Amino acid sequence: MGLLDGQRAVVTGGASGIGRASARRMAEEGAAVAVVDVNVEAAREVAEEIDGTAYAADVTDPEGLRAAVDAAAGAMGGITIMFNNAGIGGLSPLHEWAPEEWNRILAVNLTGVYLGFRAAVPHIRASGGGSLVSTASISGTRPAAGEAPYSAAKAGVAALTASAALEYGPQIRVNSVSPGMILTALTEPLVQFLPHERERFDRVTPLGRIGQPDDVADVVVFLCSHLARFITGQNVVVDGGMTLHGSGVDGIFDQVFSPGA
Ligand SMILES: NC(=O)c1ccc[n+]([C@@H]2O[C@H](COP(=O)([O-])OP(=O)(O)OC[C@H]3O[C@@H](n4cnc5c(N)ncnc54)[C@H](O)[C@@H]3O)[C@@H](O)[C@H]2O)c1
Numbered sequence: 001m002g003l004l005d006g007q008r009a010v011v012t013g014g015a016s017g018i019g020r021a022s023a024r025r026m027a028e029e030g031a032a033v034a035v036v037d038v039n040v041e042a043a044r045e046v047a048e049e050i051d052g053t054a055y056a057a058d059v060t061d062p063e064g065l066r067a068a069v070d071a072a073a074g075a076m077g078g079i080t081i082m083f084n085n086a087g088i089g090g091l092s093p094l095h096e097w098a099p100e101e102w103n104r105i106l107a108v109n110l111t112g113v114y115l116g117f118r119a120a121v122p123h124i125r126a127s128g129g130g131s132l133v134s135t136a137s138i139s140g141t142r143p144a145a146g147e148a149p150y151s152a153a154k155a156g157v158a159a160l161t162a163s164a165a166l167e168y169g170p171q172i173r174v175n176s177v178s179p180g181m182i183l184t185a186l187t188e189p190l191v192q193f194l195p196h197e198r199e200r201f202d203r204v205t206p207l208g209r210i211g212q213p214d215d216v217a218d219v220v221v222f223l224c225s226h227l228a229r230f231i232t233g234q235n236v237v238v239d240g241g242m243t244l245h246g247s248g249v250d251g252i253f254d255q256v257f258s259p260g261a
Contacts, residue, residue, distance in 0.1 A: 002030025003225040008076040008127070010034045010069055012059050012116055013086030015042035017184030018135060021213030022083055022220045024050055029221055031081065034072030036065070038086075059086045059112030060104075069119035080130035081224045082120035084113040087135055089186055091146040091249075093257060102149045109153035113160060121168065129171040131224045134161060135216075136176040136235055142243045146253030154178070158235040165233030173232040175223045180239020181248040182211040194255060201248065206241030215240075 009026050013019035014035035023033045027050035037043040040056035047054035053075050057068035073079045087109045090101060113134045124130040139147050140154030157176055165174040181187060181201045191198045201210045219238050222228055242248055 002028065003221055003227065004081070005030035007031040007080045007130070007224065008034075008073075008078055009081035009083065009224070010036060010072050010079055010120060011083045011085060012036045012057075012065075012112070013135075014083075015039045015046055017186060018179060018182060018213045018216045018220075019083070019085040020046050021217035022085065023047075023052065025214065025217040025221050026081070026083075026224070027052060029225070031224075032076045034068075034076060036068050036072070036086075059084075059115055060107040062115050062118065065112075065115050066119040069116075069123065073123040078127040079120055079123040080127050082116055082124065082130075082132045083220060083224075084116035084132070084134035086112055087137075087186070089147070089150050091253065091256060093146065093253075094148045097149060105149040106153050106156075109150060110156040110160070113157050117160075117164060121172070124172055130173075131228075132164065132168070132172060132174045133220050133223050134176045136161070136178045138178050138180050138237060138239050138243050138248060141178055141235070141237060142247045144247035144249040144251075144253065146257070147249065161235060162233045169232055173223075173228065175228070175231060175233070176235045177216055177219055177223070178235055178237045178239070179216045180205070180211055180237070180242045182213060182216060184213055190249075190252065194252065197252065201242070204242055204245045205239070206244060209240065211238070211240055 011023045014023045015037035033052040035043040043054035055068035136157040137154040139151045143151035161176040
């Protein structure tokens with residue numbers, strides 16, 4: 001028996017990293033899974049592995065995302081789980097962010113989560129209830145220099161989560177996860193660019209290592225399952241204890257923008 005037997009899940013950003021791991025773990029636990037991503041080829045590969053379905057959508061496109069979620073609901077016979085996970089990052093001095101880049105980071109990481117609620121809540125209600133989980137970040141709970149729009153967006157996701165939990169209980173539980181430093185396509189360039197940081201991430205993490213996508217995926221499965229039946233409105237930090245010391249990316253801004261200073 002799986003933790004998610006009979007559940008029907010949509011995962012945005014499900015083609016890579018944390019989303020891909022979560023789609024796989026949800027399927028292992030018995031859920032039907034629809035993978036939604038801008039990278040539809042990679043989304044199809046994940047869907048094939050887990051006997052799921054794949055849809056192309058940009059989470060910043062209200063009607064495109066709604067159409068993908070509607071199609072997923074049609075194919076699965078409804079939706080009971082929505083995992084708003086698609087996200088992008090970036091690093092720049094605050095006053096040098098181009099307004100278009102600022103808007104894009106806010107649009108994907110924060111507005112994209114709202115648009116996920118907009119698309120999925122009617123289906124989850126029609127199914128009699130369920131669970132919404134969104135990916136925030138330790139950058140929202142413990143921001144570092146250089147990632148102002150990302151941090152602001154992710155802090156916004158935690159606030160949106162709490163507000164939505166008040167609106168949608170008791171039928172729908174709403175939570176977020178805040179991953180720490182997790183090895184994915186998002187963080188790989190950082191580790192490539194500053195290889196010595198890789199060792200520091202292990203050293204400053206009380207649990208002794210950088211995170212893997214499955215470390216977060218297991219918490220997402222838990223939050224979507226009956227085991228979390230009395231948890232709503234929470235932002236669960238999954239960072240191996242790293243932020244007990246500081247932010248994961250503390251100091252990186254200085255190394256990138258004033259090396260040698
Ligand atoms: N990796 C980390 O250390 C870390 C830490 C904290 C939070 N996060 C968050 O976790 C989430 C997943 O990131 P990841 O690390 O797995 O990165 P990733 O780059 O491996 O995966 C992100 C996925 O989202 C998709 N995507 C990006 N923009 C999209 C859009 N507009 N519409 C639809 N899909 C889109 C990408 O194609 C990709 O498949 C993000 O929200 C990220 O901000 C990651």
